[in-house]
Amino acid sequence: MSEAVIQFENLTHWYGKHCAVDQVSLAVPRGSVFALLGRNGSGKSTMIRALLGLQKPTRGRSRVFGEDSMDLAPQTRGRIGYLAEGHPLFGWMKVGEAERFERSFYDSWNERMFAAVVEHFRIGRKQRGKDLSRGQRAGLALALTLASEPEVLVLDDPAMGLDPVARQDFLESIVLTTRDSGRTVFFSSHILADVERVADHVAILDQGVLRVCCPMEVFRQKVRRVVATFKEGVPAGKLPDIPGLLYAVRCADELSLVAVERSGQKEAIWALGPAAVTEEPISLDEAVIAYLGEHGVRTSLLEKIGGGQ
């Protein structure tokens, strides 16, 4: 594995009586596009704020380029591009002013990239930040972040609130500008289609607890759907423990299980007495939702409706 640019070590954060992040440890390899997934309130933004030294964690620490996040030197901070949730801008600044303001802090400034991204989002130089549409605000924020050519790009839910077209534009910009650049991107999101398109590593937070942290391919391989078909209907009652089970849905004669590959899993399924067991590939969407949704056995809506009749 290549060198880790970002590291979290037992990061824990409590908001009052609520534990938002519980002893999370992970490493983001250089050059990766790392997606941090989780439901609202699962601790993604907290981790990002702690990573940038904006918030002191209750316990544990995080590092960027080996420096403790709480003591980041200004030069190191200059190597990290940060796009905060909601794409905040100084709304009163015109686009040109915002560019001049930002570039004054950096030794190098990629004017061409700034112009390209701004143009891509059809933003006029004389427009003020507060007069831009959401998509344009996101575009301007991204342009300002990318133009400083950061080695690490940290994006906190960058596509939130954008319509599909703006989201597409936004993701395209990220893909185009990070491709072949060796830049590390660490971003949080809950729009899974976007993640699938750009990310090569994925981490999933479930109520502050890290459940998944691996390359995307590994994740795809490990999480799959297993369908068990029964001749005389799915056995009623509680299912026995099936290793790696995320959730199972009973539907007529089929028991559809989404599970992580585990030893002894097949044996446990065959022990239920199915006529056949098949494995099916699963989309990232489904896999992530399986992690973020309610675990255990569910009854399909179809069956519920049927039962009602």
Added chain:
Amino acid sequence: MRAIIWKQARELLRWAVLGMVVLGMFVGVALTEWYDDTLSRPPVMTRLPLHTEGILLAFSLGMIGIGLWLGKLTGYRARGTEWALLIHRPVSRTRIFAGMSVAMLGLYVAAMGIPLAGVIAVVHWIKPRGPFAWGTALAAVMAVLVGIPLLFGGMLIMQRRAKWYGSMWLPAAFMLAVSVYAAKRPEFWHGVLWVFGGTVVLVVAAWGVFVSGGDEEKQPVVVKAAQGITLSVGLLYGVLIGGLMLVLFAQYVTDYPFMKDGPIAFTGTPTDYRLTADGQLVIEKHEVGKPGRTWTDLQGQALLLEDSSRSKRTVTMLEGSGDDRIAQLEDSDTDGDHSATTQLITSPASQPTAGKLLDNDAFVWLAQGSDRKGGYQEQRAYVRWFFTEGRVEVWWVYEAALGRVVGYRWPEWTRVGSIGPEGFAEDGAEPKSRFRGRMLSNPNVMGKDLWLCLSSGVYQLDAEQRQMRPVYEARPGQEIVQVGNRAALPHHLVIQTDKTLELVGREEKFGNVVLPLLEDQADYRYIGIAPIDGGRKLAVHYTRSSYYSDQLRDGCVLIYDAATGQLVQRQDIPEQRRGVPMVAGFAVFEPSFGIGTLIWAVAWKGCEFDLKSMLWQFEVLGAAAVVFCLVNVVVAWRWALGGRRMAWWGVLGLVMGLAGVLLLWCMVSRPVKVRCASCGRKRVVRRERCEHCAAEFGRPAENGTEVFA
């Protein structure tokens, strides 16, 4: 940093301009008084333009409005998401804070300074009327300066993560206290020092809050100390006021005894002394609830005296003989009120016959150091107007900066010329000399309309001859400190120099008398001189108390022969013991304040030291201090603050009482606790190990779906 300054300035500019325009309008309205030609006397005679109430009020309101608003905006725009947006760049947070502060300060000074420069330009160059003294601008400059703590105070209030809503505003008490206290200093540079000191505390606190994003745990000790100071002032005020209200309420419902004479009650009653017309010091008694007063000599022997403050006293002997007699004294006031009292008069045969008491009016009082009162904010530090009778065509004014008396033609305000020691010089002519010495700003002289009292000499204006007639000139090496000439000595002028006390005859037939000053005269604030014994003697009373009362309370009375200046008699007023101070009532909330007050009252205010009466107060206050100390220690222990911090908070509880306890709650984040899986007791989540059993936190429970690679 320039970019940060630019950004901050752009954000605040419109508000600064708005503040400046509003202030300019207020100043413009205030100036109209200055140019009102319909008045019979020029308004400048009561106030120079930069000292008018209108101008000072405008700048004071401007200072509060612009200062607080710019500070609040700066703080408000640098928190939350905008704070993150602002600080995530390759510049240190301190430089960002400095840039914001420079912009805020610059705009504030501009918003306040431009109207000030404008008003100076108008009254000095564009449309001058009468004298102008640059020193008068200092009051307005101070009004600008005292707004600086408000800027940083506003920033601090907006950025600090207040734990409870009311505590958000606590730093306001500190910044206002600094501003008010600085504005009240009689010396300009003292005020500047106060502003500087207060601002440093607020800047450190605001800086620490900014760079830490309001997170208390990340702040360095110096920041916590600065924040603690700013919060403590508000808490102390709050607790003292709250305590007073509580005690007032207690008094209302339970007839609580300690508050009858204010928050600090003294159990003793001071003894009043009076001076008789023949120079005898006597004790005056007045029983509460009974009319009339009685007098005894210092040995306690009753005297029959006439109070000159009463128009008439009738003494009727009722009964008795020999040494014990009963007499009825009936006083009738000038306003027609009557009072009668019956008293036992001991040894009437031995009572002096010259029984008339001197009241306050019998003295010419010299208030030492009164010229320092008000200081640079007083107009009399810069100019002295002369008021002549009849129709006035020329107004004369002594301008300290020029050292000459300048004449202004009224109402044109053209200069006629000026008067110096050598005489009159036409306007435009080169003045040959100037008066030396500083102006005595508050001489106690009658008819002072025409007097000029300087430390080098006393002069009288002769407006017709256009000259200053010298009345008294200080001897070489001497400096006049105070001058007085009240009705008690109508033919003399009393001059106090730094070495002597002199009675200077206003006419030659009244001789001069030179008396030595008491060696320790600097210890006394007031010197009263009264002619006694038909003018054959002079009584000089040195006192530290206020001279507005007929009664004498402290100091000494020296009797001099008026002809020779020889000391005839010295009578010292015995040191007054004020009884035992009672502070325990409301001071239980601030025990150290109470203990300090007790010590101060005994050591410096002449209160009686009665261990029996004071011990219980020390016990109550000491117990209260220990309770507050323990509360803080227990809270700090429960919050697992560590040994050193626990000790610190214990000391603060001991010293600051209830305010110290509240300070702990205001400043320190209450830690979250969870039950330890190892020992079952509650442990603080921010610690790596349990404070009870040293166990680490267990890993989050796995559910079998983990995928790590």
